Amino acid sequence: xxxTILGASGWFCHVLQESLLSSASGYSNYRGILNWxxxxxxxxxxxxxxxxxxxxxxxxxxxxxxxxxxKDPYSWxxxxxxxxxxxxxxxxxxxxxxxxxxxxxxxxxxxxxVISLGIYTVLFLKLYSYQDSNRWxxxxxxxxxxxxxxxxxxxxxxxxxxxxxxxxxxxxxxxVLFNMYYFxxxxxxCYQLNFPRSPRVRKRFLMRRLFEMLFLMQLLVGLIQQWMVxxxxxxxxxxxxxxxxxxxxxxxxxxxxxxxxxxxxxxWFFHSSMNFVAELLQFGDREFYRDWWNxxxxxxxxxxxxxxxxxxxxxxxxxxxxxxxxxxxxxQTAVFLVSAFFHEYLVSIPLKMFRxxxxxxxxxxxxxxxFVGRYLNGNYGNAAVWMSLIIGQPIAVxxxxxxxxxxxxxxxx
Amino acid sequence: xxxTILGASGWFCHVLQESLLSSASGYSNYRGILNWxxxxxxxxxxxxxxxxxxxxxxxxxxxxxxxxxxKDPYSWxxxxxxxxxxxxxxxxxxxxxxxxxxxxxxxxxxxxxVISLGIYTVLFLKLYSYQDSNRWxxxxxxxxxxxxxxxxxxxxxxxxxxxxxxxxxxxxxxxVLFNMYYFxxxxxxCYQLNFPRSPRVRKRFLMRRLFEMLFLMQLLVGLIQQWMVxxxxxxxxxxxxxxxxxxxxxxxxxxxxxxxxxxxxxxWFFHSSMNFVAELLQFGDREFYRDWWNxxxxxxxxxxxxxxxxxxxxxxxxxxxxxxxxxxxxxQTAVFLVSAFFHEYLVSIPLKMFRxxxxxxxxxxxxxxxFVGRYLNGNYGNAAVWMSLIIGQPIAVxxxxxxxxxxxxxxxx
Numbered sequence: 001x002x003x004t005i006l007g008a009s010g011w012f013c014h015v016l017q018e019s020l021l022s023s024a025s026g027y028s029n030y031r032g033i034l035n036w037x038x039x040x041x042x043x044x045x046x047x048x049x050x051x052x053x054x055x056x057x058x059x060x061x062x063x064x065x066x067x068x069x070x071k072d073p074y075s076w077x078x079x080x081x082x083x084x085x086x087x088x089x090x091x092x093x094x095x096x097x098x099x100x101x102x103x104x105x106x107x108x109x110x111x112x113x114v115i116s117l118g119i120y121t122v123l124f125l126k127l128y129s130y131q132d133s134n135r136w137x138x139x140x141x142x143x144x145x146x147x148x149x150x151x152x153x154x155x156x157x158x159x160x161x162x163x164x165x166x167x168x169x170x171x172x173x174x175x176v177l178f179n180m181y182y183f184x185x186x187x188x189x190c191y192q193l194n195f196p197r198s199p200r201v202r203k204r205f206l207m208r209r210l211f212e213m214l215f216l217m218q219l220l221v222g223l224i225q226q227w228m229v230x231x232x233x234x235x236x237x238x239x240x241x242x243x244x245x246x247x248x249x250x251x252x253x254x255x256x257x258x259x260x261x262x263x264x265x266x267x268w269f270f271h272s273s274m275n276f277v278a279e280l281l282q283f284g285d286r287e288f289y290r291d292w293w294n295x296x297x298x299x300x301x302x303x304x305x306x307x308x309x310x311x312x313x314x315x316x317x318x319x320x321x322x323x324x325x326x327x328x329x330x331x332q333t334a335v336f337l338v339s340a341f342f343h344e345y346l347v348s349i350p351l352k353m354f355r356x357x358x359x360x361x362x363x364x365x366x367x368x369x370x371f372v373g374r375y376l377n378g379n380y381g382n383a384a385v386w387m388s389l390i391i392g393q394p395i396a397v398x399x400x401x402x403x404x405x406x407x408x409x410x411x412x413x
Numbered sequence: 414x415x416x417t418i419l420g421a422s423g424w425f426c427h428v429l430q431e432s433l434l435s436s437a438s439g440y441s442n443y444r445g446i447l448n449w450x451x452x453x454x455x456x457x458x459x460x461x462x463x464x465x466x467x468x469x470x471x472x473x474x475x476x477x478x479x480x481x482x483x484k485d486p487y488s489w490x491x492x493x494x495x496x497x498x499x500x501x502x503x504x505x506x507x508x509x510x511x512x513x514x515x516x517x518x519x520x521x522x523x524x525x526x527v528i529s530l531g532i533y534t535v536l537f538l539k540l541y542s543y544q545d546s547n548r549w550x551x552x553x554x555x556x557x558x559x560x561x562x563x564x565x566x567x568x569x570x571x572x573x574x575x576x577x578x579x580x581x582x583x584x585x586x587x588x589v590l591f592n593m594y595y596f597x598x599x600x601x602x603c604y605q606l607n608f609p610r611s612p613r614v615r616k617r618f619l620m621r622r623l624f625e626m627l628f629l630m631q632l633l634v635g636l637i638q639q640w641m642v643x644x645x646x647x648x649x650x651x652x653x654x655x656x657x658x659x660x661x662x663x664x665x666x667x668x669x670x671x672x673x674x675x676x677x678x679x680x681w682f683f684h685s686s687m688n689f690v691a692e693l694l695q696f697g698d699r700e701f702y703r704d705w706w707n708x709x710x711x712x713x714x715x716x717x718x719x720x721x722x723x724x725x726x727x728x729x730x731x732x733x734x735x736x737x738x739x740x741x742x743x744x745q746t747a748v749f750l751v752s753a754f755f756h757e758y759l760v761s762i763p764l765k766m767f768r769x770x771x772x773x774x775x776x777x778x779x780x781x782x783x784f785v786g787r788y789l790n791g792n793y794g795n796a797a798v799w800m801s802l803i804i805g806q807p808i809a810v811x812x813x814x815x816x817x818x819x820x821x822x823x824x825x826x
Contacts, residue, residue, distance in 0.1 A: 013728055014601065014698035016609040021684050022699065032706035035795045037450035040669070043803060044457050047665035054658055188427065196429040245467055252460035256453070271434050285427035286435065293445035315426055382445050386452040 048256070056230050060222040113350025121342060125189045125312055130180070132316050133191040141165070186283050187274040189312040196284035206279045212272035220264050227257040232401050239402045254394040262393060270306070296381035298369035298388065299332075313339070336366055347400065353407065357399040361392060461669070469643050473635040526763025534755060538602045538725055543593070545729050546604040554578070599696045600687040602725040609697035619692045625685035633677050640670040645814050652815045667807040675806060683719070709794035711782035711801065712745075726752070749779055760813065766820065770812040774805060 018025040145162040183191050231254050238246035270288045278286055290304035303310050313335050321331040340362030347358045372384045431438040558575040596604050644667050651659035683701045691699055703717035716723050726748050734744040753775030760771045785797045 012605050013603050013724055014605060014609050015700075016611065016697035017700050019684055019688055019699040019701055020704060021680070021702075022688070027704070029704060029707060032704075032708070032795050032799070034447050034450065035792055036706065036799050037447065037454055039796050039799045039803060040672075041450055041453055041457075043665055043668060043800075044454075047662060047668075050658060050662045050665065054662060190426050192425050192427060196427050198429065245463060249460060249463045249467060252456055252463065255456060255460075259453075267434070271432055275432055275435070284429035286432040287428075287430050288432055289434075291433060291440070291442060291445075293449065294442060295445070311426055379448055382448040383452050386445070386449050387456075390452060390456060 045256070052227060052230070056226070059226045059230070061225060110350045114346055117346050117349060121346065122189065123184070125309075126184060126191070129189055129312060129316055130183065130191045137193075182281065185277065186281055187277050187288065187308065188283070188285065189308045190315055197282045198279070198284045199282075201279055201282060206276065209272050209276035209279065213268065213276055216264055216268040216272060220261060220268065223257060223261050223264070228254070228261065231257060232398070235398060236402065236405050239398065240406070251391070251394055251398060254398060255390050258394045258397060259390045262389075266305070294382065295385050296377055296379075297373050298365055298385060299373065301385050301389075302336075302365065302369075309339075333366055336362060351400060351404055353400070353403055355400060355403055357396045361396045364392075458669070465640060465643070469639070472639045472643070474638060523763045527759055530759050530762060534759065535602065536597070538722075539597060539604070542602055542725060542729055543596065543604045550606070595694065598690065599694055600690050600701065600721065601696070601698065602721045603728050610695045611692070611697045612695075614692055614695060619689065622685050622689040622692065626681065626689055629677055629681040629685060633674060633681065636670060636674050636677070641667070641674065644670060645811070648811060649815065649818050652811065653819070664804070664807055664811060667811060668803050671807045671810060672803045675802070679718070707795065708798050709790055709792075710786050711778055711798060712786065714798050714802075715749075715778065715782075722752075746779055749775060764813060764817055766813070766816055768813065768816055770809045774809045777805075 020027040142162060145165045179193070182195070186195065188195075231250070235247075235250040235254060238250055266289075274288045275286060277283070287307050289307055292301050292305035295301040295304060317338065318331050318335055321334065322328070326334070340359045343362050344354075344356060344359035348354045348356075368388060372381050376384050433440040555575060558578045592606070595608070599608065601608075644663070648660075648663040648667060651663055679702075687701045688699060690696070701720050703720060705714050705718035708714040708717060730751065731744050731748055734747065735741070739747070753772045756775050757767075757769060757772035761767045761769075781801055785794050789797050
């Protein structure tokens with residue numbers, strides 16, 4: 001037949017079919033969109049980077065970083081630990097030295113303050129864990145010893161046997177001082193006897209983490225100097241004038257570098273630095289974070305991005321509260337409350353301003369967690385978590401910087 | 414034993430394990446990163462949008478669009494088709510009317526020129542396909558008729574039988590005029606007898622496509638007025654001064670709106686408009702594009718983003734060339750050459766500048782296709798295709814606008 005000849009020769013080139021983007025086609029392969037997002041993000045940020053360089057020139061100054069560590073005694077973590085008791089004396093001393101009003105010079109002191117306060121907080125949490133764990137251990141031992149001596153009716157015999165037994169087990173189960181110091185330097189906040197140990201120090205792994213630490217440190221400081229500081233300085237005017245649309249624009253502009261710096265900081269601190277220390281000490285448990293980037297609820301994020309603190313809260317705060325019969329939601333809120341207190345403490349003391357922005361930021365997580373858990377899940381929940389991270393932080397940062405700026409500018413003018 | 418009691422009470426909270434981001438962990442679930450990209454892109458663009466509004470105010474002017482269609486006869490596609498022969502007369506007339514040197518007013522004429530030239534090109538391609546397909550059909554019929562009349566030795570008897578047979582089959586297989594007009598309006602460039610037809614006109618589908626057409630049209634015009642025009646105008650200075658770093662910055666700045674507008678245009682033209690027309694005409698073959706967004710090579714992109722043109726090139730240009738014994742690579746290059754010619758033709762005549770930027774842009778696809786095909790595949794290839802789309806287009810746009818601006822500004826100054 002005529003049509004079959006035509007058909008065989010490829011003459012018919014149309015068939016009945018739907019467009020891919022019509023819902024009727026059932027098509028759903030959009031792999032390429034991820035690559036599109038990545039390319040668009042890279043190009044947008046390349047432009048921002050170039051614009052920044054054109055506008056401000058190169059502001060990165062590695063000498064400044066060195067001087068930061070030389071000028072400011074607070075930044076010497078080791079020194080801080082040793083001078084210990086003189087801490088508060090020094091603090092008041094620098095307070096009288098308050099004649100450098102430039103933002104970036106003050107920042108050094110603030111940073112030093114944050115680092116030393118951070119170290120003190122960590123030490124506090126570690127020692128709390130140490131005494132708590134040892135108390136549990138002691139309680140178990142006492143119970144066992146009492147069971148052993150139940151047959152004796154004389155009290156002093158019992159006590160003597162208990163203490164002899166305890167000294168004996170203690171000598172065998174722990175080398176007290178070594179264990180203590182190992183725990184102080186180990187990248188964890190929870191004490192236990194006999195930490196799991198990695199079989200050997202992998203030299204290549206150690207070198208790579210060290211290189212990452214040094215490189216990311218420089219990158220972080222560079223990004224702050226080149227990108228954060230000018231953006232923050234440009235944000236002061238709209239925030240003083242309370243020009244709303246410009247405030248939002250500045251906030252979004254600040255969100256990008258702030259978020260990148262936070263991500264870099266996360267990797268630098270939780271992956272590079274902690275793994276470096278752990279590898280040196282052959283500390284075996286490297287779970288310093290879990291897959292928080294996939295978190296579909298606020299609670300999951302907070303439970304997975306900072307495992308050492310999360311573990312501590314769970315072991316020494318949340319579970320003991322549950323044991324005492326507190327209800328779950330109350331215990332969770334209490335954890336957030338303590339966490340909010342520490343956030344505020346780490347920010348407001350170095351800045352010498354008590355503003356509650358950090359506290360409120362942390363406490364706002366409770367209704368946010370409820371809202372996201374109730375109304376959003378899957379990718380929407382994940383996007384909401386990212387959104388709260390990307391937007392929430394710079395709001396708090398701008399609040400503090402604004403108040404700091406207002407106080408110090410109004411005092412000079 | 415003492416340790417088992419401790420273990421059972423949850424006292425040991427560390428186990429030997431690697432960090433997720435260490436290569437040793439073998440972890441690879443980064444689902445959340447896609448959401449991160451989307452959120453970052455949304456926020457970055459929200460900021461750009463806000464910055465643009467603050468800087469320029471609202472530039473969108475729907476009246477301008479209406480006036481564009483009223484003032485400029487080129488923009489009336491129907492009118493264009495009817496006035497046909499008067500086209501060139503009108504063209505020269507408007508040329509004398511060249512006293513409006515503002516970019517956006519000239520743009521109307523240019524746009525009108527592009528639309529009318531585009532319609533003529535489409536008509537040319539359709540008619541070429543019509544005659545080509547009918548010639549094939551005729552050849553097959555003649556061959557069949559000759560075979561039927563092989564027994565007759567008398568030439569005039571043969572000829573009569575051939576023509577009678579042809580008229581007979583023609584009457585039965587096609588309603589010539591109706592077929593011709595249907596083909597002219599159908600969203601395809603390749604003629605065939607009896608196109609596949611959809612069973613009925615889906616009213617909801619039609620309405621949705623119509624709404625998309627009208628809405629996206631407004632959005633496109635709005636984005637061009639609000640985002641493209643100011644960015645292009647700001648780009649002129651660096652391009653005249655040949656300030657390289659600023660040129661790159663402007664290029665990247667232009668890339669984002671240009672790309673978004675191209676994407677919107679793609680959806681508007683290939684999905685909304687073509688499906689609308691197809692639904693009206695009950696034209697069954699809705700494959701106007703394939704999944705070019707996943708394309709991992711430049712060739713795949715060009716073969717899948719514009720199916721009507723691709724089909725035409727394949728059927729009436731590439732395959733006939735192969736039949737005539739041309740080698741594959743040469744035939745492909747020839748297709749790109751013709752495509753480059755049409756791109757240049759559609760741009761340089763309305764702008765009245767012969768600059769070859771569009772031609773070169775298309776011809777650059779040949780070495781690019783070779784490079785991507787040779788060195789990149791998978792997601793890297795896909796990213797390279799996106800990159801060439803996002804960056805390549807604004808380069809050509811800026812080149813033309815720059816030259817256009819230089820010509821028209823140097824003539825007035």
